[in-house]
Amino acid sequence: xxxxxxxxxxxxxxxxxxxxxxxxxxxxxxxxxxxxxxxxxxxxxxxxxxxxxxxxxxxxxxxxxxxxxxxxxxxxxxxxxxxxxxxxxxxxxxxxxxxxxxxxxxxxxxxxxxxxxxxxxxxxxxxxxxxxxxxxxxxxxxxxxxxxxxxxxxxxxxxxxxxxxxxxxxxxxxxxxxxxxxxxxxxxxxxxxxxxxxxxxxxxxxxxxxxxxxxxxxxxxxxxxxxxxxxxxxxxxxxxxxxxxxxxxxxxxxxxxxxxxxxxxxxxxxxxxxxxxxxxxxxxxxxxxxxxxxxxxxxxxxxxxxxxxxxxxxxxxxxxxxxxxxxxxxxxxxxxxxxxxxxxxxxxxxxxxxxxxxxxxxxxxxxxxxxxxxxxxxxxxxxxxxxxxxxx
Amino acid sequence: xxxxxxxxxxxxxxxxxxxxxxxxxxxxxxxxxxxxxxxxxxxxxxxxxxxxxxxxxxxxxxxxxxxxxxxxxxxxxxxxxxxxxxxxxxxxxxxxxxxxxxxxxxxxxxxxxxxxxxxxxxxxxxxxxxxxxxxxxxxxxxxxxxxxxxxxxxxxxxxxxxxxxxxxxxxxxxxxxxxxxxxxxxxxxxxxxxxxxxxxxxxxxxxxxxxxxxxxxxxxxxxxxx
Numbered sequence: 001x002x003x004x005x006x007x008x009x010x011x012x013x014x015x016x017x018x019x020x021x022x023x024x025x026x027x028x029x030x031x032x033x034x035x036x037x038x039x040x041x042x043x044x045x046x047x048x049x050x051x052x053x054x055x056x057x058x059x060x061x062x063x064x065x066x067x068x069x070x071x072x073x074x075x076x077x078x079x080x081x082x083x084x085x086x087x088x089x090x091x092x093x094x095x096x097x098x099x100x101x102x103x104x105x106x107x108x109x110x111x112x113x114x115x116x117x118x119x120x121x122x123x124x125x126x127x128x129x130x131x132x133x134x135x136x137x138x139x140x141x142x143x144x145x146x147x148x149x150x151x152x153x154x155x156x157x158x159x160x161x162x163x164x165x166x167x168x169x170x171x172x173x174x175x176x177x178x179x180x181x182x183x184x185x186x187x188x189x190x191x192x193x194x195x196x197x198x199x200x201x202x203x204x205x206x207x208x209x210x211x212x213x214x215x216x217x218x219x220x221x222x223x224x225x226x227x228x229x230x231x232x233x234x235x236x237x238x239x240x241x242x243x244x245x246x247x248x249x250x251x252x253x254x255x256x257x258x259x260x261x262x263x264x265x266x267x268x269x270x271x272x273x274x275x276x277x278x279x280x281x282x283x284x285x286x287x288x289x290x291x292x293x294x295x296x297x298x299x300x301x302x303x304x305x306x307x308x309x310x311x312x313x314x315x316x317x318x319x320x321x322x323x324x325x326x327x328x329x330x331x332x333x334x335x336x337x338x339x340x341x342x343x344x345x346x347x348x349x350x351x352x353x354x355x356x357x358x359x360x361x362x363x364x365x366x367x368x369x370x371x372x373x374x375x376x377x378x379x380x381x382x383x384x385x386x387x388x389x390x391x392x
Numbered sequence: 393x394x395x396x397x398x399x400x401x402x403x404x405x406x407x408x409x410x411x412x413x414x415x416x417x418x419x420x421x422x423x424x425x426x427x428x429x430x431x432x433x434x435x436x437x438x439x440x441x442x443x444x445x446x447x448x449x450x451x452x453x454x455x456x457x458x459x460x461x462x463x464x465x466x467x468x469x470x471x472x473x474x475x476x477x478x479x480x481x482x483x484x485x486x487x488x489x490x491x492x493x494x495x496x497x498x499x500x501x502x503x504x505x506x507x508x509x510x511x512x513x514x515x516x517x518x519x520x521x522x523x524x525x526x527x528x529x530x531x532x533x534x535x536x537x538x539x540x541x542x543x544x545x546x547x548x549x550x551x552x553x554x555x556x557x558x559x560x561x562x563x564x565x566x567x568x569x570x571x572x573x574x575x576x577x578x579x580x581x582x583x584x585x586x587x588x589x590x591x592x593x594x595x596x597x598x599x600x601x602x603x604x605x606x607x608x609x610x611x612x613x614x615x616x617x618x
Contacts, residue, residue: 003498003505007487014486014529342482345443346545347471348499349464356499 004352008359018328019364025325026368029318031375033311038376040307042383044300047073050186051292053123055273056265058082058090058280061288068295070103071262073187074111078104081259082287084196088256093279095272096265097122102199103261107159107175110145113191114199114260120181122266125188129153130179133195136206136249137241139175144189146180153177156240157192159202173202174240200258201241206251265289329361393419394440394553394585399449401432401439410435412449412608417601419552422579422586424596427605433589436605437555440587441474442466454552468502475546475584477556477575481538483530483545490526493517493544503549516544520574536567543571547578554579556588560595572598 012019050072059067060080069076081104090098099122102114113119120132120140130153133140139157146152155177175194183189200206223230241249267273280289333340336357343353396415402408410432417423425433438444439451442458451458454473458466470476483492491498493513497505517523520540522533530538539559546554554575560568572588572595579586588599596602 007498010491011486338482339484342478342484343495343499344467345438345441345470345476345478345482346496346499347467347469347474348496349467349501352499352501 001355004355004359005363007356008363011360012363018332022325022328022364023368023371025321026365027371027375029321029325030369030372032314032318034372034376035379036307036311036314038379039383040303042380044303047296047300048293051296054264054292055267056096056276056289057292058086058263058265058287058289059261061286064288064290064295065299067262067288067290068292071101071264072292072296074103074113074191075187079261081261083256084258084260085256086287087260087263090263090265090276093276095276095279096267099264099266100196100260101262101264102196102259104259105159105199105202107157107192108149109160110142110148111191112139112159112199112202113193114196115193116196119193119264122264123184123186123188125184126182127179128182130177132179133193134178135241136195136197136201136246137173137175138178138194138198140179140181140193141177142181142189142191142193143183145192146177148190151177153179171204171239173198176241196260198241201249203259205253205258206249325364332360333357393417393452393454394587395450395452396436396440397450397452399439399446399451401435401444401446408432408435410608412436415603417585417587419585420579420583421601422576422599423588423601423603424599425587425589425603425605426591426593426596427608429591431605432608433605434557437557437587437589440553441470441476441555443470467500471496471500471503472549473552475549475551475554477539477542477546477554477559479558479561481530481535481542481562483538483541485529485531488527488529489517489522489533489541490514492530492541493548495545496549509548513544513548516548517541520544520570535562536564536570539563539567539571540574543574550582552582552584554584554586554588556586558589558591560590560592568592568595 051068054072057067057071059071060082062080066077066079070079081102084100087098087100090096097118099116099118100114101119103111104114105112117133119125127140128143130140141149141151141157149157151157157175157177159173159175161172175192175198181188181193194202197206265276267276277289277291280287340353340357343356394415394417396412398414399410399412401410408430425436427433435444439446440453440458442451442453442461445459449459453469456469458469461469484495487495490510490513493516494505494509497503497509514523514526517526520543522537522540522544525533525537530541533541539562543559546556556575559571559575563571575586575588576598578584590596
């Protein structure tokens, strides 16, 4: 048996290309379905963990999936917005802590998350360097954002305009980086956090410009009456909030009407949770309350169905690859007919010659399976990190 | 001693027919099988080696009647007692020179590969001038070197009979002489019987005995051997 394995090994080592192709085929046949299952399972765990850590989400009526993806992972389309008053509604209900979210804008491809300080506590986020949010116009970066943009405390990050062709739209705002968060292996790593009011500044609901009531601003006034001053086009809005101009920033309109995309509702117990859910059961209500776990479970059910199809497809490819491998082995046997005949003539035993031929297949299969096993172990060990890097 | 009595053989297909009423090859002699192509020289080598079985008759090699042995026993007998040399060398391309020489010890559990055998293989290779090429693949050798490797493979188990089927057929004159020298030297030293098929009449004179297959009458319809 040892001699047969040795001869098989010499044969495979001599025919390197053929061996590499066969081993790769066997490795892929074994690894693809197994590795895919491992990756899918880990993805499920990652997605589910975030959903399970978020008790309830309140958002404008529409797609619950869109609401969950935007609020949990800062991904996908921006859901319909709702009034900030809805956050106040949750808060004043006394049934849950309300953490408002406004996830609409981006800075160099990274989502800007407008929220309150409660969010950091709720998610257990720690500042690794610098400080937290202290004033309007500040931002705190997720760890991966800081890495990707190569910025840190004291630097500046500029929000991206929504459309370069929309001159009347959202203007870029320069934000001061106050701190960088520690790695949390969550979507928070790739987000830029600002105070909710800063998000509204980006949108233009809060803005700052020179005091038009001052005598030196006379040239910038279009119309003035006893209660109102209207500036002309020469009035320049501040694109950055500084200690010098922060007093010039002011709200227009009722803050309760300002937009937010979601409210994370954190009820203290199951009873409060149930009552709160009941408060949003009216079909006339303009907002919905969803349990992220239910939404993500539905999503995963759909993924599972897709996975079944993918595995079926992989199985079909696997069978055809296996058939090709068998064909290669059979052709190999035919090519080795003269060698087999020589061994027989010399006096090689039937079993030994058979083992030499079988060992070629056994070695290829064993090496292929071992490699597939190794890849599966690597996938299960590092798959989570890869998944986090890809989906978070 | 090789004894053939009342031998009849034919292949499953074709009309080839070999009949040898009697043939005795004494122990330790060098015999050349000569005759035209298709006259049955290689066939008789295969019968003596127990590779093929006759339809009728007896073949006794080293006091063992091969026709009475089953396939496994014949293989064991062959690998222990008979060294085979082929015209086309029949080396395994994926093995080095040393591994090719050691091949008989890897393909039959009746043979045990140990350091003694390895040492003998190395000395054998050195004796025929290929000691510095042990780690080379057989494909990287000249024709003469390949045949010397094949001869080493045949001689390693210390056979008492060497059956060589046109061993010099693919060699230049220098190598022809050298390979035959190696075979003759071994046979003389070990007291082994050397049976060689050859078409080369220049070499026939070196053999102690010649068997001309034209003396055997062959007929698909059962001619009588002379």
